[in-house]
Amino acid sequence: MKNTIIDLRSDTVTKPTKEMLDAMFSAKVGDDVFGDDPTVKQLEEKVAKMFGKEAALFTPSGTMANQVGINVHVSPGDEVICDESSHIYNYEGGGIAFNSGASVKLIKGDRGRITAEQVLECINPDNEHFASTKLVSIENTANKGGGSCYDIKEVRRISKVCKDNKLGFHLDGARLFNALTESGDTTAETGALFDSVSICLSKGLGAPVGSVLTGSKEFIYKARRVRKKFGGGMRQVGYLAAAGIFALDNNIDRLKDDHRRAMEIGKVLEGCSFVENVLPVETNIIVFRLNDKYSDTRFLQLLEEKGILAVGFGPQTIRFVTHLDFTEEMLEDVAGVLREM
Ligand SMILES: *Cc1c(COP(=O)(O)O)cnc(C)c1O
Numbered sequence: 001m002k003n004t005i006i007d008l009r010s011d012t013v014t015k016p017t018k019e020m021l022d023a024m025f026s027a028k029v030g031d032d033v034f035g036d037d038p039t040v041k042q043l044e045e046k047v048a049k050m051f052g053k054e055a056a057l058f059t060p061s062g063t064m065a066n067q068v069g070i071n072v073h074v075s076p077g078d079e080v081i082c083d084e085s086s087h088i089y090n091y092e093g094g095g096i097a098f099n100s101g102a103s104v105k106l107i108k109g110d111r112g113r114i115t116a117e118q119v120l121e122c123i124n125p126d127n128e129h130f131a132s133t134k135l136v137s138i139e140n141t142a143n144k145g146g147g148s149c150y151d152i153k154e155v156r157r158i159s160k161v162c163k164d165n166k167l168g169f170h171l172d173g174a175r176l177f178n179a180l181t182e183s184g185d186t187t188a189e190t191g192a193l194f195d196s197v198s199i200c201l202s203k204g205l206g207a208p209v210g211s212v213l214t215g216s217k218e219f220i221y222k223a224r225r226v227r228k229k230f231g232g233g234m235r236q237v238g239y240l241a242a243a244g245i246f247a248l249d250n251n252i253d254r255l256k257d258d259h260r261r262a263m264e265i266g267k268v269l270e271g272c273s274f275v276e277n278v279l280p281v282e283t284n285i286i287v288f289r290l291n292d293k294y295s296d297t298r299f300l301q302l303l304e305e306k307g308i309l310a311v312g313f314g315p316q317t318i319r320f321v322t323h324l325d326f327t328e329e330m331l332e333d334v335a336g337v338l339r340e341m
Contacts, residue, residue, distance in 0.1 A: 009059045011145050054215075062172075182282060191214070196215040198211055
């Protein structure tokens with residue numbers, strides 16, 4: 001077989017294309033901590049406008065976008081409601097506790113998705129024994145749920161519960177564009193339901209670095225101060241913002257190709273003797289469980305010997321993620337390797 005590595009570990013592994021690099025090299029830049037970088041401003045205005053928000057903030061990572069957002073919403077001793085498998089709780093280094101001193105109430109959702117009824121049950125009474133519930137955060141698509149998407153009707157119900165109970169509502173939209181590609185919902189409809197939304201430019205959209213947090217003018221004013229405290233104020237960062245603008249302009253429509261390829265891999269896996277089950281493939285993430293034919297470490301090793309990289313995602317559980325640099329030819333290769341195992 002060929003010596004190219006097929007990297008299905010994450011959609012963060014993509015490298016900028018020639019066109020994206022050209023956009024980056026020709027970016028106009030300035031010192032963004034002084035508010036002087038026109039390309040960062042352009043990206044922030046673009047994202048705010050897409051979501052019908054007043055303002056936005058460029059951050060170095062999705063983790064920082066979420067953690068800055070959470071920090072603006074809560075004070076020490078407050079409580080955040082989210083699904084038990086959510087990224088903000090599991091994969092951000094305990095950041096809610098470390099950065100914001102807040103506690104978390106976890107919900108057992110359906111493949112990462114929670115309901116308005118579940119949220120309602122988790123809101124603490126106004127009583128000195130309890131942490132004050134201040135924020136609800138959901139993830140769309142839900143990573144650990146295998147790239148599952150929310151039905152916007154449920155998001156509307158949750159949004160109403162938040163309004164009725166004076167809670168903030170945050171969207172971890174690291175892969176929101178994957179979700180919108182499948183649901184057909186718009187960024188404007190989505191933005192209207194949340195107080196704050198974070199999106200990643202460096203996942204399926206293919207930029208090398210960067211995320212954006214969007215919300216009201218007042219929210220983003222506070223977020224800018226928090227970003228500085230967290231060490232995320234950046235200087236001539238328009239070079240990276242230019243990659244983000246390029247990604248938003250060029251790489252959203254093609255996400256459907258990633259989804260089609262993921263669904264094909266899902267189908268192949270359904271027919272493999274070593275597979276216990278495959279979570280329904282809705283977007284670009286494939287999560288499956290191995291039976292006892294191979295241990296998870298052995299399986300990953302066998303794949304690696306064939307030049308295919310993937311990650312373990314819990315006991316006997318494997319995740320593949322399709323992306324911009326995963327081609328039709330690579331799909332054929334992966335399908336062939338899996339069928340032979
Ligand atoms: C990747 C990801 C993030 C942010 O990750 P960074 O690596 O910090 O950019 C946030 N939420 C979800 C669901 C993610 O998959």
